[in-house]
Amino acid sequence: MTAKLLQINNLTKTFPGVKALDEVDFSLAKGEIRALVGENGAGKSTLIKILAGIYEKDSGKIIFENNELEINNPAQAKDLGLAFIHQDLNLIPYFDAVENIWLGYDYPRKGFKFAKKEMRNKVLELKEKLNFEFEIDKPVAELSTANQWLVAILKAFIMDAKLLVLDEPTAALTDKEIKELFINLKEIKKMGISIIYISHRLEEIFTIADSVTVLKNGKKVADRQLEEVNKNDLIKLMTGKAELVRFPARENREKSDKKILELQNLSGDAFSKINFSLYENEILGFFGLVGAGRTELMEAIFGLRDIKSGELKLKGQKIANKSPGYMIEKGIVLIPEERRTEGLVLNMGVAENISLPNLELMLKSNVLKNIDNQKVKKESKKLVEELSIKTPSLKQPVKYLSGGNQQKVVIAKWLYRNNSVFIFDEPTVGIDVGARTEVYSLINQLLAKQSGVIVVSSDILELIGICDRIAVMSNGSLTGILKKEEFSQDKILQLAYEEVR
Amino acid sequence: MKEIFKKYGTIIGLLIIIISFGILRPNTFLSLRNWSNILQQISLLAIISIGATVVMVIKEFDLSISSVASFAGIITAGLLVDGYSMYLVIPAVLGLSFIFGLINGFFVAKLNILSFITTLSTGTFLGGITYWYSGGSIIFSGIPREFLIWGQGEFLNLALVIWIMFLIVLLFWYIFNQTMLGRQLYSIGGNEKAARYSGIKVEKKKIIAFGLTAVLSALTGILLASRLGSAHPTAGGGYLLRAYATVFLGMTLFKQGEANVLGTMVGVLIMGVLANGLTILNVPNYFQDMLTGSIIIAALVFQGMSVKSN
Numbered sequence: 031m032t033a034k035l036l037q038i039n040n041l042t043k044t045f046p047g048v049k050a051l052d053e054v055d056f057s058l059a060k061g062e063i064r065a066l067v068g069e070n071g072a073g074k075s076t077l078i079k080i081l082a083g084i085y086e087k088d089s090g091k092i093i094f095e096n097n098e099l100e101i102n103n104p105a106q107a108k109d110l111g112l113a114f115i116h117q118d119l120n121l122i123p124y125f126d127a128v129e130n131i132w133l134g135y136d137y138p139r140k141g142f143k144f145a146k147k148e149m150r151n152k153v154l155e156l157k158e159k160l161n162f163e164f165e166i167d168k169p170v171a172e173l174s175t176a177n178q179w180l181v182a183i184l185k186a187f188i189m190d191a192k193l194l195v196l197d198e199p200t201a202a203l204t205d206k207e208i209k210e211l212f213i214n215l216k217e218i219k220k221m222g223i224s225i226i227y228i229s230h231r232l233e234e235i236f237t238i239a240d241s242v243t244v245l246k247n248g249k250k251v252a253d254r255q256l257e258e259v260n261k262n263d264l265i266k267l268m269t270g271k272a273e274l275v276r277f278p279a280r281e282n283r284e285k286s287d288k289k290i291l292e293l294q295n296l297s298g299d300a301f302s303k304i305n306f307s308l309y310e311n312e313i314l315g316f317f318g319l320v321g322a323g324r325t326e327l328m329e330a331i332f333g334l335r336d337i338k339s340g341e342l343k344l345k346g347q348k349i350a351n352k353s354p355g356y357m358i359e360k361g362i363v364l365i366p367e368e369r370r371t372e373g374l375v376l377n378m379g380v381a382e383n384i385s386l387p388n389l390e391l392m393l394k395s396n397v398l399k400n401i402d403n404q405k406v407k408k409e410s411k412k413l414v415e416e417l418s419i420k421t422p423s424l425k426q427p428v429k430y431l432s433g434g435n436q437q438k439v440v441i442a443k444w445l446y447r448n449n450s451v452f453i454f455d456e457p458t459v460g461i462d463v464g465a466r467t468e469v470y471s472l473i474n475q476l477l478a479k480q481s482g483v484i485v486v487s488s489d490i491l492e493l494i495g496i497c498d499r500i501a502v503m504s505n506g507s508l509t510g511i512l513k514k515e516e517f518s519q520d521k522i523l524q525l526a527y528e529e530v531r
Numbered sequence: 532m533k534e535i536f537k538k539y540g541t542i543i544g545l546l547i548i549i550i551s552f553g554i555l556r557p558n559t560f561l562s563l564r565n566w567s568n569i570l571q572q573i574s575l576l577a578i579i580s581i582g583a584t585v586v587m588v589i590k591e592f593d594l595s596i597s598s599v600a601s602f603a604g605i606i607t608a609g610l611l612v613d614g615y616s617m618y619l620v621i622p623a624v625l626g627l628s629f630i631f632g633l634i635n636g637f638f639v640a641k642l643n644i645l646s647f648i649t650t651l652s653t654g655t656f657l658g659g660i661t662y663w664y665s666g667g668s669i670i671f672s673g674i675p676r677e678f679l680i681w682g683q684g685e686f687l688n689l690a691l692v693i694w695i696m697f698l699i700v701l702l703f704w705y706i707f708n709q710t711m712l713g714r715q716l717y718s719i720g721g722n723e724k725a726a727r728y729s730g731i732k733v734e735k736k737k738i739i740a741f742g743l744t745a746v747l748s749a750l751t752g753i754l755l756a757s758r759l760g761s762a763h764p765t766a767g768g769g770y771l772l773r774a775y776a777t778v779f780l781g782m783t784l785f786k787q788g789e790a791n792v793l794g795t796m797v798g799v800l801i802m803g804v805l806a807n808g809l810t811i812l813n814v815p816n817y818f819q820d821m822l823t824g825s826i827i828i829a830a831l832v833f834q835g836m837s838v839k840s841n
Contacts, residue, residue, distance in 0.1 A: 334727070358730035372728050375721035377789070386718055387729040389711045399711040443729065 034096075035060045035192060035224050041090035043076055050076040052248040053090070058193070063215065063225040065235040065256075068245035069268055069462035074228055077245070078195055082114050083107040095192075108134075113186030114195045117202075119178055123171035128153050130170055131185045156187050160217050175320065176207035180214065194218065195226045200234060201459060204319040204488065205523070212238050230462060232261050233491075244268055269464050276463070277495035278471045286310040289346065290482040291362070291451050293331075296340035300326035301506040303340070308451065308482040313473065315497035316486040317522050323506040324486045325367065328453050332364040333357040344450065358387060361450035365440055365457065367486075369433075373440035376429035380421050381410035383428050383439055388446045413442040417472065434465025441472055452476050453484045458492060470496050490519050504528045541783045541794075541830055545801050552808035559811050567689060573803035574696040575751050575758070576773055580795050581703050582747030583774040584781070585740050587790035588707065589720045591639060591646035593744045595654030596774060599628050600752030600767025602661045607753050608762035609664060612673040625749050631657065632745025636738030646741075661764045671761035682758025692754055699747065704792045716740055720789065776827045777802055783830055801826065 038056040042049070051073045058064055066074050079085045081092075083101040091098055094110060101107050107114075121130045128150050138145040138152075153166055162184065164177035173181065179199055186194055196215075200208045215225060215238060227239055235242060236256055244252040244267040252267050291308040301323035308314050318324045329335045331342065333351040341348055344360055351357060354364070366372035374383055385392055385406045392409065394402045410424055417438045421431055428439055437457065444452065454473065458466045473496065476483055487493050493500050494517045501511045502525035509525040552560045559565060579596055586593045603624050610620045631653070638649040684691040707713035715736050718726040727733045751770065756762040780801060781794025802823065809819045 353730075353732065354727060355730040355732055364728065366728050368724075371722065372724045375718045375725050377721050378718065382714070382718075386714070386726070386731075389714060393711065400705075400709045401711060401714060403709075 033060050034058070035062075035094070037091075037093040039091040039093070041077070041080065041092070042088045043080060043085060044088055049248045051080075051087075054245070054248075054250045056243060056250070056253075058224050058226070060192075060224055061219050061222045062241065063219055063227055063239045065227045065229065065239035065242040066245070067229070067232065067235065067242060067264060067268060069464060072245040072268070073248040074245055075197075076248075078114065078197070078226070078228070081107065081112060081195070108189060111190055111192035112195070113189065113191035113193065114197070115179070115182045115186065115199070116197045117199075119182045121170045121178060121181060124169045126169055127164065127166040127173070127181045127184070130181055131188055133185075135188055152188070153184065156184055160184070160187070160214060162214060174207070175202045176204075176211060179203075179211060183214070183218070191223060193224045193226065195228070197228045198230065199227075200229065200231060202320070206319070208234060231489075232264055232463075235264075236261070265463055268462070276467060276470075278467060278474060284311060286312070290344070291331075292341075292343040292346075294341040294343070296327075296330070296342060297338045298326065298330045298335055299338075301330070301503070304508050306501055306508060306511060308484060310480055310482055311477050312499065313477070313483045313485060313497045315493035315500035316484060316503065317488070317490060317493055317500055317526060318503035319526055320488075321505075322503040322526065324503050325455055327503070328364060328455055328484065328486055331357075331451075332362060332453065334364075358447075358449075361448070361481075362453070363387075363444045363447075363449050363451070364453045365444065365455065367455040367459065369436050369440050373443075374428050374436060377427050379423075379425040379427055380414060380419065380431075380439055381406055381424040384410045384413055384442045384446070387443050391446070409446055410442075413445055416445070417442050418468070432465075434461045434468070437461055437465070437469060438472070441469070445476075448479060448481075450481050451484065452481060453486070455486045456488065457485060458487075458489070490522055493522070494519070502526050539784070540833055541780055541797055541801070544826070544830065545797060545804065548801065548804055548808065552804070552811070556808070556811050560808055565807065565811075567693075569800075569803050569807045570693045570696075571690040572807065573799050574690070574692040575755055576770065576777065576802065577696045577796060577799045578699050578754070579748050579751040579767075579770045580774040580777040580799050581699055581792060582744040582751070583778050584790045584792055584795045585703070585716075585744045585747070586646070587720075587775075587778050587782075588716050589737055589740050591737070591740070592775075593632075593635065593650045593741060593748075594647065594771065595631075595635060595650040595657060596744060596748040597767040597769070597771040598654035598657040598661070599631060599745050599748035600755065600770060601763070601765055602657050602767075603628055603749035603752035604756035604762040604766050605661050605665045605670060605752075605764055607678075608670040608674055608756050611675055611678055612670060617675070617678050621753060624753060625746055628745045628749030629742045632742035633738050635745065636741030639741065640734040640737035658764075665762070665764045667764060669761050669763045674756075674760060674762075679757055679760055682754050682756070683760075692758065695750075695754065699750075700792060700796060707792055712736070712739070717789070773802060776823075780827060780830050783833065 034057060036058040038054065041051050041054045043051040054073070054077065056077070068074050076085060080087050081101060083103045083106055092101060101110070122133065125133065131153050132149050138148045140148070150166070157166065162180045164173055164180055170178055170181055183194065199211060203211065219225065227235070229235060239256055241253065241255050242259070242264065243250060244264065246268060286309050288310040289307045290310050293304050293306055296304045304327060316324045326335060330337050330351060333353045333356060337351055342351055343349070344362065349360055370376060375386070389401060392402050392405045394400045407424060414421065414424065419438045419442065420435050428436055431439065457469055457473070461469065473483055473485065485493065485497060499511055499513055500517060500522060502509050502522055504526055509528040512521060579600060582596055583593065607620055607624050611617055635650055635653055638644045639646045680691065682692060686694055707717070715726065715731050718729065718731065719733055719736060723733055752767050755766055777798030778790050778795050780798030781796070782788055782790050784794035784797055785791050786794070805823055805826070806819060809822065
């Protein structure tokens with residue numbers, strides 16, 4: 031390819047007890063899109079944070095545009111033309127796109143006032159140049175997540191970025207939005223701007239990237255052009271395992287006609303007239319585009335949202351969705367999508383998190399409501415071992431655990447009771463390949479306890495891999511339920527795009 | 532070493548203060564009599580500070596604590612002067628204040644109004660009632676002697692207020708560390724959403740927390756009136772800032788960055804020992820304020836740094 035933009039030699043960074051980066055070499059050409067992959071803890075974010083000037087390197091060289099330099103702080107990284115776009119996007123929700131894009135740069139002035147028109151024109155011009163399409167005068171909170179990404183990317187262009195680092199840009203996007211984002215990224219590439227692309231979704235790397243760098247345990251294990259490798263090669267490189275069983279086999283799962291959960295004409299704010307049954311011993315998948323109403327439906331079943339009309343039946347008995355506490359008592363639990371913000375109290379320890387929804391079952395006295403610490407310890411320890419959660423101690427604050435282990439803690443919270451319905455919302459988002467398989471196995475094990483499982487996911491292959499039936503929603507309605515023998519990506523997508531009303 | 536300093540810096544600070552005063556005025560400062568004095572002086576601040584700790588655990592503010600204290604003092608004194616029995620009046624005032632706290636909690640938890648603004652408003656409102664009831668003047672004549680026992684009496688050679696303080700500390704330490712309610716309040720403070728997803732009735736618990744804070748504030752006001760033998764419509768005013776200062780000092784200890792009962796007590800001790808020692812040294816009041824302010828800032832800067840380096 032053409033000229034080199036970035037060259038990194040022998041980069042090393044150590045944290046107490048861990049070698050986060052071990053003599054890593056990395057080089058990037060102008061206009062190249064490089065995927066950076068590896069399991070959680072492989073060193074991706076450390077590498078990026080050194081480039082961003084957040085961490086200081088221990089040793090090694092960074093050569094940018096043929097100059098060897100040190101990046102000491104984020105401001106310097108910005109001056110060099112390095113733009114980092116993180117999943118959180120860091121936009122101000124009630125500012126419009128123009129204000130967000132200019133934030134952090136000197137606003138152009140006209141006398142005593144900001145030259146708002148000039149700012150707006152510059153944004154329009156960039157937007158045109160890059161073929162981005164979104165409303166620039168609305169508060170960004172009203173834009174879709176995909177469009178918010180475009181705003182964040184444009185922000186990088188105000189400063190003439192030479193290198194864009196995108197961290198999991200597609201995590202919250204629908205397939206259609208991902209396609210559009212990729213078209214935009216290719217435009218950017220044409221302008222000679224390089225991109226480092228971090229993603230857990232290996233499929234999409236093959237669509238968007240030119241080459242891939244694989245990190246494992248702080249070491250670089252491979253640099254490849256994407257023509258040279260396939261997905262299985264990458265997984266092997268990342269995990270070091272020869273063969274990877276992505277979806278564990280289901281053991282002796284018999285079909286049952288016992289209905290565990292039944293919805294009749296259930297309607298709420300974001301969904302209407304939903305009918306389906308969940309059978310014992312079944313994994314029922316839920317697919318839909320963002321905004322289809324899946325999460326809202328599940329939250330309503332779990333008592334977090336109001337039901338306007340229709341009926342909810344648990345094991346044949348009508349129940350009201352009073353509150354999460356009530357539903358948990360009845361045996362319906364929801365494992366939320368956002369494990370860090372909804373599933374865990376990050377500052378609390380592993381045992382404290384696991385016991386949180388089960389405290390009333392772990393009391394010494396029902397009058398004093400004092401906690402039986404021995405029991406909490408014993409039961410948490412059992413679950414930690416059962417799920418092989420990697421943690422130095424039961425008291426370890428969960429914020430220090432890896433994503434996969436955090437997710438296991440969230441699941442462990444619900445294994446102490448005998449629940450009838452487990453609802454998983456995006457159980458494997460942001461979890462590395464190895465940990466995914468473990469989560470799938472866990473989901474399978476839940477069925478042994480006479481229960482049913484609902485899995486909401488945007489990953490079609492995941493649903494096809496683990497579910498017995500897949501329900502598809504579009505625009506607040508259920509557009510179909512597919513049986514195992516009818517599963518196909520096309521059919522599922524067709525139902526997901528079905529226009530309702 | 533650095534770890535130890537980070538974790539126990541505030542206690543080390545307290546020890547340094549004690550040692551310094553001990554060296555400067557060994558006979559007066561270190562005497563048993565003086566320490567019993569210090570404990571008596573901090574007891575009321577301790578009780579209201581633990582009240583502030585309760586709402587700080589769920590990451591909310593209650594700015595009405597001093598208004599509640601003044602209100603409770605005035606109403607109690609007023610009703611006693613009117614001849615009602617104190618065994619009726621005290622529970623009634625505590626109960627009334629509890630309800631006031633529940634109302635605060637209702638605004639915050641159910642109507643989603645910022646606790647800062649809610650309690651600023653309700654506190655101002657309550658201050659108005661207090662003024663109205665008292666006509667703006669001090670109530671002192673006609674308070675029955677038996678009422679003064681709470682603030683002035685002794686039990687086993689220690690002031691009764693000290694025993695009350697110990698009881699409250701023990702009780703709230705127990706609630707926060709050994710009971711379901713305490714654990715649930717900490718989980719709400721740590722991550723409200725996760726608490727809700729865990730089936731905890733977040734709104735209800737929050738409302739209870741505000742209720743408890745108000746009860747402890749009212750108790751402080753009643754004890755203050757008993758100790759002084761009089762009630763002033765703004766008697767509790769001085770407690771607001773000092774109570775939160777002690778909570779913040781305490782947040783640097785034991786549970787990093789979270790309000791906790793024992794930490795608050797260390798904060799209370801720092802304030803009490805400083806005030807006592809500086810008075811013994813004849814340091815003028817204004818200088819005491821300046822020094823106290825500086826020490827709090829120093830502790831918080833220190834904590835801020837330790838949070839960042841995590």
